[in-house]
Amino acid sequence: MNIIIMGCGRVGARVASQLSQAGHDVTIIDLVERAFRRLDPEFKGATMVGNAIDVDVLRRAGIERADAFAAITQGDNRNVMASQIAQHIFGVPKVVTRIYDPLRQETFELLGVQSISPTVIGADAFLAILDPTAEGQPSGSKESA
């Protein structure tokens, strides 16, 4: 698959490295060059410095040919904007976004945005140890209906 990843933080770098290891063509975009130091030395994909909420940057990264797009920056709003562009403007088949804020995740689920909320997943993981009977979602991944 051709995969574009926005954000080379810890999670982005890990996802990119493992996808590259699995044989996919990965392009990872970040605002700063030094973020790419987090990638595995064996990473075989492409890196690109740029702001992936900018449609020109996405085009240069090959979004028109992408099979998948993941938005994994620190900012919920940037993630949500880029992934909607990928999904609704470029029709990328598989799009997944990180959204920290559970309320925002709910709202964007209504708009068909598939997302991962580390807040929800993390809280659930703690609850599973502290008190499995306490209220919680079974999974942190909210898919569109």
Added chain:
Amino acid sequence: MFVIVAGGGKVGFYLGKELAEQGHEVVIIEQESRRAAEIESELGSLVMVGDAAEATVLREAGAERADLVAAVTGDDEDNLVICQVAKVRFHSGRTIARINNPKNAEIFQRLGIDDTVSATDVVLSVIEQEIPRQHLVPLLRLRNTDVEIVEAVIREGSAVAGHRIRDIALPSSSNIAVIIRDGTPIFPKADDPILFGDHVIAFTTRENEARLRSALLGD
């Protein structure tokens, strides 16, 4: 009208101020408490501290009964999310987003935002009006209806110079509203001519813009 202004920067501040002076009910949502305090000291208690992209904050601001939510922070992505949350969660009336990147105008529209305003585009259009060009300069787009107001400068090569308006084959959904000749506006009748050097202000639709350009500029 009840208007929520998201973002208490310079744009938000003056927008809130103008709207309040016009008699509308306004709430400005500003994230930074020190800035919010400054706004409050100038405009009174129409400011609220919070992140306007958060549903709880919009709810507290009254998004459910807002006629208009204007997201005017400095970041396009924040303005997009604010408008989307307002619309999807609270069914607020109309959403307007300020954008910096002109390319986001079409993107935001496709994502459900009612209107966008780009300062970049406004400045560009002012600049274009100063430069003689062989094309139609868009002055204003009425986005909901696809109607545009455009300006054409009649120069060398234009087939219409010296012709009466009634004799010019204008495309459908287009008309000539005003001619500026030597700085004087003329509201022309069908028998009036267009002259070399005229600035023609016309109404047209986006689909007919190219045909209007051909008709007036002899392309």
